[in-house]
Amino acid sequence: MGHHSYLVVGDSQFLYTRDDYNEELAALFNETDRELSVTDGSDVTSGDELDESACALGYYTTANALRQRLHVQGFTSSRALADLAEGIAQWRKTYDSQSQFRELEGRGERVFQTLVRRPREPAELLAAIGEAIRPHRSEKSFATVQEYFQYEDEFAETVSDVQELRWFVGERSLVRLIIDQAPDDTRAGLDLGELTGCCVSLDATQPIAGPTRERQLAALPDSAPLIVLTEGSTDSRLLTEAMHVTHPHLVGFVRFIDYTGTKARGSAGALAIMVNAFIAAGVANRFVAIADNDAGGHEALAKLKRQKLPVGCQVLHYPDLPLLASYPTVDSASATVSLTNVNGVAGSLEMYLGEDVLTIDGTLAPVHLGTFIPAVRCRQGALSKSHKVLVLKAFEEKIKKARLGQRSDTSHWSGVHAIIEGIVQAFG
Known part of the structure; x- marks a missing residue:
């Protein structure tokens, strides 16, 4: 019986x-x-x-x-x-x-x-x-x-x-x-x-x-999508769109956090706070926090990276790129343009969107060096606001063409491709 x-x-x-x-x-x-x-x-x-x-x-x-x-x-x-x-x-x-x-x-x-x-x-x-x-x-x-x-x-x-x-x-x-x-x-x-x-x-x-x-x-994490936390809504949206082009097979398996309709402010500091909130809440999904590869990003996440993280959490930065190892740079004290390694200094998302969109009027939009950050012993760098707007607009157009089957040279997708690959390999 x-x-x-x-x-x-x-x-x-x-x-x-x-x-x-x-x-x-x-x-x-x-x-x-x-x-x-x-x-x-x-x-x-x-x-x-x-x-x-x-x-x-x-x-x-x-x-x-x-x-x-x-x-x-x-x-x-x-x-x-x-x-x-x-x-x-x-x-x-x-x-x-x-x-x-x-x-x-x-x-x-x-x-x-x-x-x-x-x-x-x-x-x-x-x-x-x-x-x-x-x-x-x-x-x-x-x-x-x-x-x-x-x-x-x-x-x-x-x-x-x-x-x-x-x-x-x-x-x-x-x-x-x-x-x-x-x-x-x-x-x-x-x-x-x-x-x-x-x-x-x-x-x-x-x-x-x-x-x-x-x-x-x-x-649960074995079946749930991998959640990716970014510094803000622009990074999340553009990486989602880029993934449809470079890694379409991951759609539904990797999910960038959706800031639509929220008032969440975008910064590396806010990202660190969000990671700690996820940890404190015991979020069951595996999740990756990825920040800019610049001085501000490394400073904001330094403390977080030193603490013991749950097995389902990884904290990353955008990877170093060969393009950024010798990139046009302008010092605030001088108008002189020099070739400088800006990996870890000015690696915000715009710098990963492709050499084609970074090229404005025939030359690469230069990085401008700003404040020195003692904690990471380097200066924060970034594109000018006007150049950043042009780069983002050009990338939006590139995305539209790619979704219509008019994809440009694969080398121009190497930056975002490297970011997605880094996320995929985050857990070893």
């Missing part, structure tokens, strides 16, 4: 799992919900002496607590109801196809009729679940024994329907549907008692819900 774990709501049991426990159910509980008791007086903290066959093990809370946990995960009542409607529609298609098969089988009709039951309407099923959750009535509550057995059959049919729906509706949506039929203070939990007896290997002294939840969270 086997041993089962199952969801308990009030006096009713749903969602049976044979010889194991469902991890999605277990992850809905905390270790503070754990209840372990024995009937023979054994020491419940000693795995060597504990007679696990005499254990009552489970995780229990209230319907309201479970409902709120599901809600903050996005499993709202409306979502669960939509999932139920879709699931029953799929179940009905399966039923109809098997019904046709049953008719063709002829003599096998009676056998198939016992295996396949037409799904109920969502409202009818929810009402039946609500009835099932109410305290079980004893045989004495019915006028006749026949009425009692009819009630028991209906109860068993409802439990069976919920079990069948696992093929068509997600586990947490099903839990939400069941819990929504129960009063707030109804006892709800995951009963693991049958898994602690003979012929099963569950160690009743070991935590279950906590480690299961940790595994669930650890698996």
